Amino acid sequence: MAKSPQTRSATSATSGNKAPAPKTKATSKSVRRVPGRPPKNIPIETPDTDSLLGLYEDMLMIRRFEEKAGQLYGMGMIGGFCHLYIGQEAIVVGMQSVSREGDSVITSYRDHGHMLACGMTANGVMAELTGRKDGYSKGKGGSMHMFSREKHFYGGHGIVAAQVPIGAGLAFSHKYRETGGVSLTYLGDGAINQGQVYETFNMAALWKLPVIFVIENNQYGMGTSVTRAAAGRALADRGKAYGIPGMQVDGMNVLAVREAGAEAMAYCREGKGPYILEMQTYRYRGHSMSDPAKYRTREEVDAMRKQRDPIDALREVLIAEGIENDQIKAIDAKIKAEVTQASDFALASPEPDPAELWTDVIREGGVI
C-alpha cells in the first residue's frame, strides 16, 4: 500500500549547498485543535475571514464541478478521457490566491480545477467537456485541451510533462519582456520522471527563469504508486543538482499551500530563478473516469477523505473563526446552483457547426 502524505504544513525537504535552504515552518503557532480530527497546523498569517470564505468557495466550486462532470461522464454526455481533480483542490486554489494578475498558469490534462481557479467560467469549461460550440475550444479540444489567453491559462496538455518546458518558455517570455510575471507550471508525480523535466530544470536554473514547478504528488501515476516509480529522496529534491530550492508542502491544507506559494513567488519575483514545490496530495477518484482503481484499497481512499479532506478542514477553520453554519450552507447552495446551471448550459449548447472542422488549423496573416 502506498504511503499517505504525512507531511505537516510546509516542511523543509532540501538542504542544497548553495540553494537557499527553505526554512522549516513554524509548527507551534496558530495550531488549532479540531475535535475528532488529527491536529493540523494552520500556518502563520491566517487570512481574514472573507479571504478564508473565498478560498472555501473556490475549492468547493471545483469539488462540485468535478462531481457534476463525473455524473455527466457516467451519463455519456462527456466522452474520451476525463481526469478529475477531486481531493487536490487546495493546491491550485492556494497557489492562485498568492499569484498576481498576469502570472501564467499551465498544467497537464487534470486541468478543470486550474481553469476554474484562473477565473475561467464554469459554463465554458463544462461546455467544452460536453463537446459543444460554447466550450473554450469550440468543442475541439475537450477535457485535456482548454486555454484562455485572457485568463493567462495556457492549457491543458495531454502529453505527460510536455507542459513543463512550455511553462519554462512562458517564464522566459516574462523575463524577456520584463513583465514581472511568474509562470506557475504544474506537473504530477508521474511527469516528474520524464527526461524533459530535467532538461527544463537545467535551463530554468541556468537562465534564472521565474517559474514555480508545482509538483502535485497525488501518490499515483495512473496505477503506479510513487514508491514504485520514483527512486531516491523527496520529489522536492529533484532540482537539487541544479541548485533549485524545493519544499514539501501539505497539499491538503490550503493555508499551507498559500504560505509555501507566497515564499516561492517572492523568490521568483526577486529574479532568483525557479522554485520547486512538492504538494503532497491525494486524488479520490481514479486516474481517469475509466480507471477501476484496483491498485489501492477502499480503506486508503476513505481514510484520506475522512481525515485529510482540504474542504472539510477549511470548513472547520471557518467554524472555529465563528462563521455561522448557515452562512456556509448558503455558500454550498450557491455553488451547487452554479454548477447545475453550468451543466444545463453545457447540455443546451449546440454541437459545433460542421464547418468548424476546417477552421483554426492554420492562422491567416502570413506573407502573401
Added chain:
Amino acid sequence: MSISITMPALSPTMTEGKLAKWFVKVGDTVRSGDVIAEIETDKAMMEVEAMDDGVVTALHAAEGEEGIAVGTAIADMEGEDDASLAVSAPDQAPTPTPDQAPTPTPAPAPTPVSAPVIAASEHLSGHMVSTTVREALRDAMAEEMRRDENVFLMGEEVGEYQGAYKVSQGLLEEFGAKRVIDTPITEMGFAGLGVGAAFGELRPVIEFMTFNFAMQAIDQIINSAAKTLYMSGGQMGCPIVFRGPNGAAARVAAQHSQCFASWYAHCPGLKVVAPWSAADAKGLLKAAIRDPNPVIFLENEVLYGQSFDIPDTDDLLIPIGKANIVREGTDVTITAFSIMVGKALEAADKLAEQGISAEVIDLRSLRPLDIDTILKSVQKTNRFVSCEEGFPFAGIGAELSAQVTEKAFDWLDAPPKRVSGIDVPMPYAANLEALALPQVDTIIDAVLEVSYQKERG
C-alpha cells in the same frame, strides 16, 4: 624521404579552403605535431599539424590564397633521416599541384557544387549581389531581428560559436546574449521552451544543429506547436520557426543523413518550407519569421556554401506556398525541392541535349503545397517526375504522384515516376552512399522512362 602535406578536409562537405597563415618557412625544422599552418573555410578554421619530423622544403600556397581544393599539396617536407636536404626556393606564385599524397580516395561529392543558373523568376529583379545560402539565412534573421524585438534565436552553438555551420555569424555581436541564446544540448527542452515563448507573445527562431536531432523534440513540434491552435479553438497561435540543416550530408551515415520533409509535411498545423536558392532561403525565412504559425524550415548543409545572385534589398519576402518554375519546358514536368532542384536543373540541361524539354518546378514549400502550379505544368507536358532525397515510402513523391494522378489523370501520357533516396538507412561507405542517393542520372533515367525512351525500372 619526401613528405607531401595536403589540404585537409574540415568537414564532410568541405571541397576547398583558404590558406590563412603559415607558421613555418622553407628551411624550418619541424617536429611531428607542430602547427605549420592555419586553414579556413567559410564555416570553420583549423590548424594543420606536421605529421612527421623533418625540414620544410617547399610551400605551394601563398598566405591568403583561397579556393585550394581538398587533397592538393600545400607543402613538402624532407624526413629527418635525409642527411642532405635539398631546399628549394619558396614558390612566389604557387600553383596547386595534383594530389600525390597517399590520402584516402576523396569521397565523391554528393552533389555538384557548381553554381547553377537560375531561370527567370518573378522575385529576382533589380540590383543583384552574389550571396551564399548561409549568408542569406543570416541576413534574413538579422533583418527580422532588427525589425521586431520579439524575434530571438535559440539553439546549440548559435551564439559564441557563431553557429555550428556558421549560419548565425555575427548575430551575437549585433543583438547580444538576450536575443541570441546558446542552449545546452537539450533538444526536447529548448523546443518546448520555444513553444512556450511563442505562446507568451515572442517570436522564437529555434535552430536545430541538424533536423536529425529534432527527432528528440518532435513531440513538442507536433503535439504542442502544430496542434494547439486547433485544440484551443483558434485562441493560441504558435508563431515559431524551427530551422536547421535537413537531408543527406556527406559520409555521416544513417543517423545524421536523412530527409524529414515528408514527416513534417504530413501534419496539419505546420508549414513546411525547403528552399534551394539563396534568394528563396532569405525571402522564405523572413516570411517564416513573420508567419503566425509554426514553420519547419528545412535547410541543406551542402547548399550553405553555394552562391546565388539575389536582389540587394532588405525587403525580400517570398510567400510560403508558392512554387517557382525555375526552368520552363514542354515535354516533362520535374518537381524538386532543396538540393534536388540543382540536380534537376542539371538533368534538364543534359536532357535538352537529347532533345527533351523539361520543365523544372522548385516546390519551395511542401505544406502548403502549390499543387495548382504542378497540375498546370503537367497539363502542358503530360509527363511527371518528382525528385527528393528522402525515402520513397509515403514520401513527398508518393503524395505528389497521388495528387497528379487524381487531379490530372486524363492529361497523363505515362504513369508518374518518383525519384528518391532508396529504401535503406544511409550507408557510410562512399560508393554505397552514392548508390543510396538520387543522382542526376537517376533523374535523366526517370524522364526517359516516362517518355517511353527507356524500359521502366
